[in-house]
Amino acid sequence: MSEQDAGPSTPYPLGASLRPGALNVAVYSETAEAVDVALFDEGGAERTVRLDQRTGHVFHGLVPGAGVGTRYGLRVHGEWEPAEGLRYNAAKLLLDPYARAVEGSWGAGEETFGHLFDDPEERNDADSAPSVPRAVVVDPAFDWGDDAPPRTPAADTVVYEVHVKGFTQRHPGVPEEVRGTYAGLAHPAAVQHLVDLGVTAVELLPVHQFVQDSHLAEKGLRNYWGYNSIGFFAPHNEYSSAGDDGSQVTEFKQMVKALHAAGIEVILDVVYNHTAEGNHMGPTLSLKGIDNSSYYRVVEEEPENYFDTTGTGNSLNVSHPAALQLILDSLRYWVTEMRVDGFRFDLATTLTRQWGDAHVHSAFLDIVHQDPVLAPVKLIAEPWDTQGYQVGGFPARWSEWNGKFRDDVRDFWRGQGDLGAFAQRVTGSPDVYEADRRSPLCSVNFITAHDGFTLADLTAYDEKHNDANGEGNDDGESDNRSWNCGAEGPTDDEEVLALRDRQRRNLLTTLLLSAGVPMLLGGDELGRTQGGNNNAYCQDDEISWFDWDAVDTGLLGYTRDLLRLRRETPALRATWYRGDRADGAGGSERGPEEGAGDTVRMPRADGVPMEGPDWEDGSAKAFAVQFAATGSPTVLLLVNAADNAVKFTVPPAPGAAWTLAMSSDPDQEVGAEVATLLVRDRSTTVLRSA
Numbered sequence: 001m002s003e004q005d006a007g008p009s010t011p012y013p014l015g016a017s018l019r020p021g022a023l024n025v026a027v028y029s030e031t032a033e034a035v036d037v038a039l040f041d042e043g044g045a046e047r048t049v050r051l052d053q054r055t056g057h058v059f060h061g062l063v064p065g066a067g068v069g070t071r072y073g074l075r076v077h078g079e080w081e082p083a084e085g086l087r088y089n090a091a092k093l094l095l096d097p098y099a100r101a102v103e104g105s106w107g108a109g110e111e112t113f114g115h116l117f118d119d120p121e122e123r124n125d126a127d128s129a130p131s132v133p134r135a136v137v138v139d140p141a142f143d144w145g146d147d148a149p150p151r152t153p154a155a156d157t158v159v160y161e162v163h164v165k166g167f168t169q170r171h172p173g174v175p176e177e178v179r180g181t182y183a184g185l186a187h188p189a190a191v192q193h194l195v196d197l198g199v200t201a202v203e204l205l206p207v208h209q210f211v212q213d214s215h216l217a218e219k220g221l222r223n224y225w226g227y228n229s230i231g232f233f234a235p236h237n238e239y240s241s242a243g244d245d246g247s248q249v250t251e252f253k254q255m256v257k258a259l260h261a262a263g264i265e266v267i268l269d270v271v272y273n274h275t276a277e278g279n280h281m282g283p284t285l286s287l288k289g290i291d292n293s294s295y296y297r298v299v300e301e302e303p304e305n306y307f308d309t310t311g312t313g314n315s316l317n318v319s320h321p322a323a324l325q326l327i328l329d330s331l332r333y334w335v336t337e338m339r340v341d342g343f344r345f346d347l348a349t350t351l352t353r354q355w356g357d358a359h360v361h362s363a364f365l366d367i368v369h370q371d372p373v374l375a376p377v378k379l380i381a382e383p384w385d386t387q388g389y390q391v392g393g394f395p396a397r398w399s400e401w402n403g404k405f406r407d408d409v410r411d412f413w414r415g416q417g418d419l420g421a422f423a424q425r426v427t428g429s430p431d432v433y434e435a436d437r438r439s440p441l442c443s444v445n446f447i448t449a450h451d452g453f454t455l456a457d458l459t460a461y462d463e464k465h466n467d468a469n470g471e472g473n474d475d476g477e478s479d480n481r482s483w484n485c486g487a488e489g490p491t492d493d494e495e496v497l498a499l500r501d502r503q504r505r506n507l508l509t510t511l512l513l514s515a516g517v518p519m520l521l522g523g524d525e526l527g528r529t530q531g532g533n534n535n536a537y538c539q540d541d542e543i544s545w546f547d548w549d550a551v552d553t554g555l556l557g558y559t560r561d562l563l564r565l566r567r568e569t570p571a572l573r574a575t576w577y578r579g580d581r582a583d584g585a586g587g588s589e590r591g592p593e594e595g596a597g598d599t600v601r602m603p604r605a606d607g608v609p610m611e612g613p614d615w616e617d618g619s620a621k622a623f624a625v626q627f628a629a630t631g632s633p634t635v636l637l638l639v640n641a642a643d644n645a646v647k648f649t650v651p652p653a654p655g656a657a658w659t660l661a662m663s664s665d666p667d668q669e670v671g672a673e674v675a676t677l678l679v680r681d682r683s684t685t686v687l688r689s690a
Helices: 164-168 182-186 188-197 247-261 287-295 321-336 363-370 403-414 419-426 430-436 494-513 553-567 612-616
Strands: 015-019 022-028 034-040 046-050 053-055 058-064 071-077 119-123 134-136 159-162 201-204 208-210 229-235 265-270 302-306 342-345 378-381 399-401 443-445 517-521 599-601 622-628 634-640 646-649 659-663 676-679 683-689
Touching (some): 022 034, 022 287, 164 182, 188 553, 229 247, 247 265, 265 378, 321 363, 403 494, 419 612, 494 553, 494 634
Parallel strands (some): 342 378, 399 443
Antiparallel strands (some): 015 022, 022 058, 034 046, 034 071, 053 058, 071 134, 208 229, 622 634, 634 683, 659 683
16 A cells, blocks of 8 residues: 555654554654654664654654554654753654554663763763664554453452563463463463452552663663553553553453453552653653653752652653543543553652642643543542542542552551551541442552552561662561561461461451452462561562462462352442441541441440540551341451450340351350350451351
8 A cells, every 4th residue: 555545644652653654653742853754664764754754743644654563763853952951862762652562672871861971961862772682563453352342340349469571471271371461360270269369450550661770770670560661551561461562451351351250350559740861860661751850850959850759850841731641541541451450659749749749630640530441441540649548538530559558557457556546547547438438449459569568478578678678678667566476487486376366367358358358469368478588679589479389278269258248248248337436446426328227336345336536546456347138147246456365345246146257266166155265365356147
């Protein structure tokens, strides 16, 4: 076909889009002078095509003869004036920010930097093409068959945070050639574990194309977590078993299709707050060389420097339409073309800083709120950044990682926490959400996450052990506080091991039976350890990968039983509660009428309803929580964080007689007609009335 068959060039969509016999390429830049598309043949030879049209701030044009499989990059011409925020350098081959696939990887030599190492103000004219990857034009066609998004209601959702590679890299049931890949996660052996466990969604650590850090490579380490994005449309190529010639896109879609078929949603952990280009001393890989001041926030009086609320050197400029369009176009692409079911936004507070301060009516939140493509998917905020903590500050349709749940529940089970705060968390954090008429389902509850100790290590180490990271053990959070009665790490002390086991089960019980949306860190159900490393971001090895030969089968069975109990008990999945929280946990009794059948009661261990002074008693470590709902079994949690056994007065069963549902104490027994029950030190017992 001829270029004439392709029709006229258009400024939208941005990036490279297929036309008959040609590619339409469109690039946004307010201050560039010209944009060339650099095309590479199989031998690596380069030819360039100038984008010969401009509409508004978009350079666009047709590239004849290019199509599926074409490898390309961008060379952008303009002024080199860092003091003015202008960093154009046509010697740098740039990644199209709208690239659907990336072939190759980035080098760390001086040639990939727009400036000279010994003089950051001086332009570096070395060609970066030999040291950077190519964008690949992909065929978007895919047979989705009868695929349908599960659209699991928030009340029924259980999130499983997991790394694509680490989950299957050592899985004996997954063929070796696909371990650690999208295909590995889609393998029946991997999917079956998720189904048997009872989770409803996987939350994948970043799968956007990211860049390996040069400072890690120098130490023989690698960026494992992937919070160093550069391509917001491209699935990371190293996780593809089929190669990086564009096949990674098809493989990702096949993974989504397989998980959907098992009823499991796919949520992406997305990093739109910054990119891998860093600050003024960082490399020039994409946006920095296309339109630096539009895509990044620069310091107003010093535009050569970057305004950084992410701790990575730069922040996306969400006050600018181009940056907002890039983010929203990416989100829509992953929903419409890749069929993902939701997003967890890393350092989401940065995205609300339109003019510096976080604001619930920022342009980003307003645009997301009215977007019809994003309306049905799950939106989860990490509600903080380096400049502020915003738990409870996002709009009503958003859920949030509830850091208060993590902190208060950990403290309570350590014996150092506040009973009132613990009660708030168990009942959906009404002190955080109800004032704004937000339900418990806005709270994504978690005890552990990728960033920090695993559950096994949280209860086995008093201090971090991050020496393998090469930073003298100075990285990561420093204070875990004692769980272990003086015994740290591996031990043969049966009493210590029994206590650790109870504490792990206490934490899992609290997490999976509390109101809200539970998020389980992948591997916690297996007893996965990182040897005390609480910042394994750079450990792409056995420290981070699941060890399927060292599974704690007892803990796995306990976790499955907890999730089964949650699934079979509507009272544990309430949207709103009624009851006596206003007197105790500080909740209100307001809310939608349809929630009126869901109640929560919290008596003291002696059966007397908790009152104001009881919540303020710092020595109180034991109480009960009773969840009830119309048409549901009633569940009674007997919680004892004290270092001594406590006798509980058990309230009359509202239905059938109380039976033992779960206990972190393997020796707990319950008689046929129970009126009192002795609950041992630091343990939880769960009763059920059918």
